Amino acid sequence: MELFDLKANLNTVGTQLATVEKEIMNKAADPNASIEDVRALKQKKDDLKERMDILQNQHDSLEREQKAKIQASLEKAQAGVSAGLSSNDPEVQKISAKAGFIRAAVRKEVPAQEVRAVLGDNNGTGGEKLLPKTVSQELLHEPFVTNPLRSVSTYTNVTNLEIPKVDFSLDDDDFIQDTQTAKELEVEGSVVTFGRRKFKVKAKISETILAATDTDLVSTVERALQSGLAAKEKKVSFAVTPKTGEEEMSFYGAGIKEVPGDSTYKAIKAAIADLAEDFRDNAKVMMRYSDYLEMIETLANGSATLYNAQPEQIIGKPVVFSDAAVKPIVGDFRYSHFNYDPAIQYESDKDISTGENLFVLTAWFDHKIKLKSAFRIASVVTAP
Structure with missing residues (x-):
């Protein structure tokens, strides 16, 4: 029984x-x-x-x-970690070190010196609960498919980051020909200052996963943490009604100019045309796949030809699909910038209701749209 x-x-x-x-x-x-x-x-x-x-x-x-x-x-798993750390294969060493780090965190222990050496101890002692450099870098910089912005936006992790909105200047103060950009720089300044917005991601670890192989344990925890980070980024970036204080983090709350059209296709084409030349050359379109299919159905008018064409051939710009983009966003996504504070912390706890161990990551990040004039929102307006 x-x-x-x-x-x-x-x-x-x-x-x-x-x-x-x-x-x-x-x-x-x-x-x-x-x-x-x-x-x-x-x-x-x-x-x-x-x-x-x-x-x-x-x-x-x-x-x-x-x-x-x-x-x-x-x-047995701990013995496997020790064996992995003594391996000559750097990848085996890294996975074994990550597994040892996670198990030590769950058991409320300080990770072994060998583990900290492989992962890169942030403070040299292991006493502070800072996520090791190797782990934090891979969590933040490896592209993750659930957040499409990760493939097109800019990512950094610098404390108290400040950057210029425009990367160069000329002796002639009037060198910026795009009047909307010039007005934006005049009103809002030429420097972007990133803040620190705190949030937590909890990876649930059962006893069986904790006792599983190093590879299974590490992949389970990293997949959960990556999913949480990506989900948080996407949530604040595409929020239609952002939380108070998070308006500037959202494409729909930052005050980006909306360009109307009586259909999705016409609104997108008008938005592309409305961009300044420098932004238009590198522009991409972020939109929902359902909106794209509806647009193709309207354009095809019974013909199957358009269904076989690539989105870029139809719209004229590369298309990135995201169900979170309730209105198509057109622009140079290099001006969408995420910055994480390097001091990402970890802690562990136990969920009393389920008996599962929790590996908790606390991170601070900010998302800034460095130049709102680099984007347009395509808005479909039906005739009265």
Whole structure:
């Protein structure tokens, strides 16, 4: 019998025992109840108590056995980490070090010196809960498909980052020909200052995953953390109604100019044409795939030819699909800039309700649209 079934049976018998004990008290206090009924209930109570003792012994024995197996697996996994760190293969060393780091965090231990040496200890002691350099760099810089902006936007991780909106200048103050950009620089200044907005990502780790191979453990945790980072980036960047204080992080809340059109196709073409030449040359279109299919259906008018064409052939600019782009965004996405503070922290805890271990990452980041004039939002306006 499985441990889960034993727990369920124990709960059932325990409930029955409590009910019988209550009945005995009620019968004993009732002068009209016969003593034979009380004795019968006492016998039933003794039988249930004996059954419960048998089930409890089986439960405790099986639980000790499973805990011993998990402990043996953990010790085996730890031995695997040590073996991996002694390997000559850098990739094997890195995976083993990551596994050792995660297990140490969950057990509330300081990672071994060998682990910190391979991953790059941020402070040299391991006493502060800062994510190792190797881990943080791979989490932040490896492209992740769930956030399409990662393939087109700019990413950095610099503390208190300040950068110029325009990368060069000339002696002639009027060298910027795009009047909208010139006005934006005059009103908002020529420097972008990035803030620190805190958020947490929680990777859930079961006991079986914790005791699994280094590769399975590391891939499970990294996939969860990468997904969380990408989801947070996408959420704030495409928020239609941003939270207070996060308006400048969203394409739809930062005040980007909207260009109207009576269809998706015409609105996108008008938005592209409305961009200044320098931005138009490097422009891309971010839009929902459903909007693209609807646009093709309208343009095709019963013909199958357009369905085989590449989106760039139809729109004239590369297309990046995202379901979060409720209105198509046109522009030079190099001016969409994410910056993470390098001091990403980690901690661990246990979810009491599920019994799962939590590997928690605390990060600080900001998303700035360095030049709003580098973008346009294509807005479909139906005729009244």
